[in-house]
Amino acid sequence: MIKDTQGRFLRNLRVSVTDRCNLRCAYCMPEEEYVWLPREEILHFEEIGRLVDVFITLGVDKVRLTGGEPLLRRDVPRLIRLLAAKPALRDLAITSNGVLLGDQAASLKEAGLHRATVSLDTLRRERFTLLTRRDTHAQVLEGLTAVARAGFSDTKIDTVVMRGVNDDELADLIEYGRTVPAEVRFIEYMDVGGATRWSMDKVVSRKEMLERLSQRYGRVEPVIEVTTAPADRYRLPDGTVFGIISSTTEPFCSECDRSRLTADGLWYLCLYAQKGIDLRGPLRTGASDDELRALITGKWEARRDRGAEDRLALRDREPLLQVERLKRDPHLEMHTRGG
Secondary structure, three states: OOEEEOOEEEEEEEEEEOOOOOOOOOOOOOOOOOOOOHHOOOOOOOHHHHHHHHHHHHEEEEEEOOOOOOOOOOOOHHHHHHHOOOOOOOOEEEHHHHOOOHHHHHHHHHHOEEEEEEEEOOOOOOHHHHHHHHOOOOHHHHHHHHHHHHOOEEEEEEEEEOOOOOOOHHHHHHHHHHOOOOOOEEEEEOOOOOOOOOOEEEEEOHHHHHHHHHHHHEEEEEEEEOOOOOEEEEEEOOOOEEEEOOOOOOHHHHHEEEEEOOOOOOOOOOOOOOOEEEHHHHHHHHOHHHHHHHHHHHHHOOOOHHHHHHOOOOOOOOOOOOOOHHHHOHOOOHHHHOO
16 A cells, blocks of 8 residues: 555546546536547446456456546446456446436346445425526436345435525425435535636535534434545434535545546546646556556555645635636546546
8 A cells, every 4th residue: 555745545536438428517527518538538348347346456446437428438348347347446436417327227236236326406496497508307217226126225415505506495305315325425516627616605514414403303413423425424313324524624544545647547636636647648658567566556655635725724715726727628627637
């Protein structure tokens, strides 16, 4: 296992398999049109598999497939079979917006996927359409039903909470999660990538969420556990568990073991990082596993990133990026690097 300058191990790799998405969520992809990565630059499944093998030798035991929307990539079950065959991987998951899950959940399970996380910001169809600019709310709900039907357990629902947009649905989402079943994780609105309209007054903090849920349910108890997972988990009086990812107001940089590999092979060491490390170039020009391992090791051992903490320390905090810069460098977009 390798450690960075802050003593953080490299354990958790998020692999974006495509930069394309079939939604246009206002806090992620506010523009309608985007310049997509050239197809010839996208990593082949075998290339992803080889890089994952190298990461495994350095301590990675958790891989999450992301996008964009990963199910837009053709034949994702083949990649899952390739990765699921690696015994050192303790956790193989996917994050999806759910639109295509209804048709694909069973094949993902059959291929060896361990678990799924589905993004769902609202239970209201009209609100969903306003947020995503697509009328596919019913497909997302069907996708969650299909996940349960396929036999998945430990399913998560990720909800980005925005003041004045969907912050009145906290309890509704928990109640819905009981029926799936799935554990709901509320995510504080973050100033990353395409969140060009972000402002601090739109952020609903973990503290405020807990206060609201306590008013509804009574005493909310923290779940005591040792983990590097991004969500702090809480238990309602009836035993229902939910999570809150408080990256904006109470960052967890000191324990972050995650890095991100884009669909075209750039490796990012922090969600807020402005530059990535090219792994596709060395891979395709004949670098050996030892050479790739040395490149990854050197970059991780020099890692100092504490991006969310640095953002929190700013006196006048504006959105991290503006549209003009995102157009110049699409790798700064969350749909390119994976969230």
